[in-house]
Structure formats: structure tokens, C-alpha cells
């Protein structure tokens with residue numbers, strides 16, 4: 117088995133997509149849900165984007181020339197993040213994941229903080245704890261938004277974000293997690309349905325929504341974060357299932373918003389952190405954290 121850096125090529129990004137699909141399908145054997153075409157497109161675009169922005173943070177494992185695993189990581193200012201890693205089911209449990217993680221952690225040397233959104237796979241939780249990350253159990257909210265519960269919401273002057281807001285978004289992130297998302301906003305703006313921005317005398321925040329999924333939310337206070345989440349959930353099209361993930365107990369404001377709007381809460385996965393507490397008026401995205 118050899119490890120080499122991932123490249124932004126058709127073959128490598130397709131290998132990421134295929135390994136990812138096989139590894140995650142095996143995690144939920146009874147499920148008939150398959151990634152949508154848009155999710156596949158995003159998956160490949162993100163792999164190419166990170167291979168370009170962080171060539172030393174993105175690795176492919178090959179057995180006899182055939183890709184069997186990968187890990188995608190990035191350094192954003194003082195924060196190292198693992199965007200995704202997976203190994204083909206038939207090769208799991210043999211140390212491939214550990215070798216890939218070691219390479220990506222090398223890339224993160226010098227970063228004071230680290231963040232990973234962790235799947236339900238116990239192998240993943242074990243790997244990250246062994247690497248020194250604190251595992252914060254997370255909750256997921258899902259279901260249909262109760263429209264009648266939206267009626268008493270106060271007006272929040274939200275508008276659609278554009279590339280003109282990038283400095284504002286980076287400032288909010290630096291305040292919350294000491295690191296901006298920087299170049300990742302370009303990809304999120306291209307692939308996610310909408311960016312919502314609120315900038316008032318009492319607080320500032322932003323949120324990406326894609327269909328029913330709240331992808332990333334950051335605000336200057338919990339109060340503003342709760343109002344923004346409510347606003348984003350109100351925009352989920354009727355009939356589409358809403359989904360908010362990676363909520364730790366420190367983001368109880370999000371649980372309260374979800375319960376008020378009729379969503380169901382359940383536990384799922386972890387937020388693995390190093391050198392930091394969960395940023396509170398914040399919901400990480402699985403994609404860019």
C-alpha cells in the first residue's frame with residue numbers, strides 16, 4: 117500500500133466519490149438512500165478544491181495502484197480541520213485510516229486548534245480520540261417545519277449574502293473560532309442554495325442553507341444565532357425535510373429553536389475538537405466545518 121497526495125484530476129476526485137459512497141453505505145446497511153447528483157458533484161468539487169488549496173493535507177491510499185482510502189484536511193489560519201476521510205469497507209480496520217490521519221495531522225502542525233465532525237462509525241471515534249481530540253457528543257434535528265409555530269417570530273432583517281460579504285463572514289469566524297473560512301466560501305457560494313446574512317446594531321451573523329439542510333451558521337451572540345436559525349428554517353421549502361446537525365449541548369439555543377418548530381431531536385456522532393471548546397453561537401458544516 118502506498119500513500120500519495122491527492123490531485124485535482126477527474127480520476128482522483130472520482131475515486132474520492134466512489135470510496136466515500138461505499139464506506140458510508142456500509143455504515144447504514146438497510147438504508148436505500150443514495151447521494152443525489154448535486155451531492156456527488158459537491159463531493160468531487162470539494163475534493164478538487166482542497167487538493168488545490170491544501171495539497172499536503174489531502175492524501176490517497178492505493179493498493180496495487182487502486183485507490184482504497186483517502187483523507188481531506190485543510191489549514192485555515194490557526195485551525196486545522198479534517199473535511200472527510202474514508203476507507204473501502206473491505207480494507208477497514210487494518211490501519212489504513214490511521215496512516216492517512218497521520219499524514220493529515222502532519223499538515224496541521226503549528227495549528228493551535230483542530231475540528232472534525234465525526235460520523236457514527238466507532239472506528240472513526242476511536243481514531244480521533246487516540247489522536248488527542250475531545251469527543252463532544254452531538255445531536256441532530258430533523259423533520260417538517262411547523263409553519264404555524266413560525267407566525268409569532270419577530271422580524272429579522274435578513275438578506276441574501278454575496279461575495280461582497282466575505283470580509284464580514286471572515287470577521288465573525290475569527291471572533292468565534294479564531295480562524296476564517298477564507299477560500300472555502302467561494303465553493304459554498306457556488307454549491308449551496310443560499311447564504312443568509314444579518315448585520316444589525318444588536319448583532320451580526322450568517323448561515324448557509326441548501327434545500328432542507330442548514331449547512332453552517334455563525335453569529336455574534338446566541339440570541340442572534342437562534343433568530344437566524346429560525347429564519348433559515350422558515351425558508352426550507354414546504355414538504356422538504358429540515359435537517360440541522362452537529363449540535364453539542366453548548367448549542368442548546370439550536371435545540372430549543374428546533375423543538376419550537378416541531379423538529380425531532382436525536383443523538384448522532386461527535387464534534388471532535390482540539391485546543392478549543394465548541395464555538396457556541398455556531399453550527400459547523402460537515403463539509404467545511
Ligand SMILES: CC(C)(COP(=O)(O)OP(=O)(O)OC[C@H]1O[C@@H](n2cnc3c(N)ncnc32)[C@H](O)[C@@H]1OP(=O)(O)O)[C@@H](O)C(=O)NCCC(=O)NCCS
Nearest residue numbers: 139202203208209210211212213214234235237238239240
Ligand atoms: C473511519 C475510517 C476512515 C477509519 O479507517 P480504518 O482503516 O478502518 O481505520 P484503522 O484501521 O486505522 O483504525 C480503526 C480502529 O478501530 C478499531 N476497530 C475496528 N473495528 C471496530 C469496531 N467495529 N468498533 C470499534 N473499533 C473498531 C481498530 O482496531 C482500530 O483501532 P486500533 O488501531 O487502536 O487497533 C473507516 O473505518 C471508514 O471509512 N469508516 C466509514 C466512513 C467514516 O465513518 N468516515 C469517517 C468520517 S468522520
